[in-house]
Amino acid sequence: MRVWAVVLAVVLVGVPAPARAGFTGAGFVATALDSAAVKARDHHCSSSDVIGAGAAITGGGDDVFLTAVGPKADLSGVDTAAVEDQDGFAGQWRLYASVICGVAPVDRKVVTGQSALSSSSTQAATATCPGSSRVMSGGAVIVGGKAQVGLDDLRITADLKAVSVTAVEDEDGFGGGWRVVARAVCTATLSGLELVTATVPASSSMMKALGVRCPEGKHLQGMGAAITGGGGQARLTTIMAATDQGPAMLVTATEDGNGYGGSWTLAGQAVCAK
Template identity: 35%
Template sequence: MNVRPNGARRIHTVSAMVGLASAALLVSQVALVAPAGAVPGLVRVVATGPSNSAWKTTNANCPTGTTVLGGGGFVTGAAGQVVMDTMLPLVDGSAYSVTGREDDTGVAGNWSITTTALCATAPAGLQTVTAFSASDSANKSVTLPCPVGKKVLGVGGELSGGLGQVVVDDLRPNADLGSVTVTGVEDGNGQAANWSITAKAICATPPAGLERVNGLGILDSTSVKSTVATCPAGKRVHGLGAEIDGGAGRVRMTGVWASSSTTVTASGAEDENGFAGNWGVRPYAICA
């Protein structure tokens, strides 16, 4: 996605807690057997929130004594008309949070959010940094570097003021894992009000063998699609990200999640008006 960065950036190590925790969560934890060199004690937590027609937030909470390294989520139901406009770690590192909002035409049926969190004992040098874009009504992108000597383990992003009419086009750990990029694009109906991006990078002293693995999807006009990125043999998923290629705001990222201990799945769907052009969805697995 070639979007010119917009506005000055401010970098912080804290941000405000986002959203409201959903009630009646279905939560599961899966311990990930870590190979030599990976962050020890890695666990994948999966939480599914209620199914209804209201905007909602689902948090996947890390077990006591662990902190979040990365995460994501997916929408079930109404996929092309719900925007996941918040996907980020909570300020204290206790959970990963995903918020979904219906677009301006709304959804008649029920839908839910499932959030996944990758949690572990805090690795050496763990630090979360945050950057903010300008607030205006233009498409925009934020690129946020990790501090010197540290690499990306996880990515987070939030669209403030988009109200379901701005989509997350990039939630990307960049190739050298030295930075992350979060891009927002207005949908086909546009958004007259001002909106902004918050980007987060979860950084740490890199564990042995840390690398980013891409999943390469097909670039075509199929209305719904998903793609998988798989870690090399002997490595496990520690963090993740995704991007939409060519959607022009008419394609929503409907999921990016750790689908197993070794795979990341990303999915996308065209909005209710469809999209005539070719597009693809590209997942990223951060493996060690």
């Protein structure tokens, strides 16, 4: 599939580390291709800082949930995890961890928000950047959920002030307690910071995908994605840097195993800066 040709063609973009803060490159690693029920993968930057991160599931179709995506809370690497759904998946699948590397702004700070531990079918958490700082990248983690909660939104607000994460229980629900965590990496010193958002038109197609590119002269710093109208029956499956296409990110989402009759949209977000 062309979408995956784009993902898999991602290459390290190696440019000398600039003295000022900003992007230096992006890359990815993957787990083994097998049918393990739970997978996690870390990734790092060899000679610079983790400034943004993403994740992707391939081969898992509508049977695997993304449960962690984004930079680690201490920014030492990336937080990437996925799990097969409640009735499992016999096929082989892979989890990709995508990292965006650069010279971190000196003032960067990680802010976290989380929902209360409960069995509410939809839960949301927001991480808001303090003062005049704004979001350069974000992340989401589903805690608990036992393979029955899907990621709906890792949304960066239009004013770049916050990361808003929403997750939803699967179609037949989940009786246990779980929570969702939102993570924002914030800075007030990155030059030319802007958010570029693109949206796939509403439809009931089983799978949706799109790429979002930074404007000429700017680099990718972080990524967001959001499903609207999925009724808890569509979930995010890719939020990944695709730097062979220039400074761009790729997002995909898919309906659950028995589909969804409603119409839904998928948005991808690229946080860009000079």
